[in-house]
Amino acid sequence: MDRLEEAAAIIRKSRNMIALTGAGVSVESGIPDFRSAGGLWDKYDPAIYASIQSFNSMPETVWKMIFEMIELTETAKPNSAHYALAELESMNFLKALITQNIDNLHQEAGSKNVIEFHGNASHLQCLRCGKEYEASGFDMSGKKIPLCSCGNILKPSVIFFGEMIPHEALSRSAFYASRADVVIVAGTSAVVYPAAAIPQQARVNGAKIIEFNIEETGLTETGTDIFIHGSAGRTLPRLVELLK
Ligand code: NAD
Numbered sequence: 001m002d003r004l005e006e007a008a009a010i011i012r013k014s015r016n017m018i019a020l021t022g023a024g025v026s027v028e029s030g031i032p033d034f035r036s037a038g039g040l041w042d043k044y045d046p047a048i049y050a051s052i053q054s055f056n057s058m059p060e061t062v063w064k065m066i067f068e069m070i071e072l073t074e075t076a077k078p079n080s081a082h083y084a085l086a087e088l089e090s091m092n093f094l095k096a097l098i099t100q101n102i103d104n105l106h107q108e109a110g111s112k113n114v115i116e117f118h119g120n121a122s123h124l125q126c127l128r129c130g131k132e133y134e135a136s137g138f139d140m141s142g143k144k145i146p147l148c149s150c151g152n153i154l155k156p157s158v159i160f161f162g163e164m165i166p167h168e169a170l171s172r173s174a175f176y177a178s179r180a181d182v183v184i185v186a187g188t189s190a191v192v193y194p195a196a197a198i199p200q201q202a203r204v205n206g207a208k209i210i211e212f213n214i215e216e217t218g219l220t221e222t223g224t225d226i227f228i229h230g231s232a233g234r235t236l237p238r239l240v241e242l243l244k
């Protein structure tokens with residue numbers, strides 16, 4: 001039995017499978033992950049630019065990175081990895097999908113029960129007065145930085161390094177992780193906490209961890225039961241076919 005067939009056999013018997021996805025599942029949609037060479041993250045080190053300290057001290061500079069990310073995500077379309085995960089949900093195998101991505105592509109592919117662990121770029125918030133806005137309500141052509149009615153520079157409602165994870169995302173993820181019997185971990189380096197703790201929590205409760213990645217991660221040695229090597233856009237649809 002190859003590893004994918006082994007994974008399919010485990011999933012067929014599962015009752016509470018969940019998935020944790022990361023930037024790697026959107027790479028085939030043209031959005032670079034943090035580890036890809038070239039592109040956005042070579043220009044803007046996420047450790048510096050995607051931190052709340054940087055946003056607070058130099059919001060105009062951080063908005064330059066945000067505009068480039070918006071440009072990439074606006075035109076991106078879901079790829080076969082997103083569609084395969086949506087299909088696993090409609091086949092009733094996948095009960096919840098926890099994503100670290102902010103690009104909305106899982107929802108566009110048809111996934112319904114999506115927990116956005118790091119927020120979503122379609123909303124903006126004012127860190128001074130707390131007012132919230134739909135990003136689509138602002139004309140950002142010409143890279144005009146959106147301002148709050150109080151005059152403050154708005155921030156996308158995505159979680160920057162150094163910020164708290166939204167309470168609801170944390171509690172819903174903990175709920176699903178505590179009862180999961182299988183966790184699909186796809187396209188994440190599994191180094192950004194607390195998201196990286198989700199498969200570990202589930203494993204403590206006896207869940208099997210099935211990891212899809214183009215290279216081994218920190219989780220592979222210590223927490224993964226089955227490692228499926230290859231691009232998620234190729235391997236996840238093959239898994240769906242085996243489960244049909
Ligand atoms: P990461 O960049 O740290 O890791 C990406 C992982 O995906 C790597 O392990 C890489 O080997 C793997 N990968 C790359 N291409 C793949 C493919 N085609 N198929 C399968 N695996 C592939 O990303 P992360 O673990 O998600 O953590 C970084 C943070 O960056 C997250 O918080 C996320 O919110 C944010 N981020 C989001 C986006 C997005 O929304 N699309 C893009 C970049 C970064």
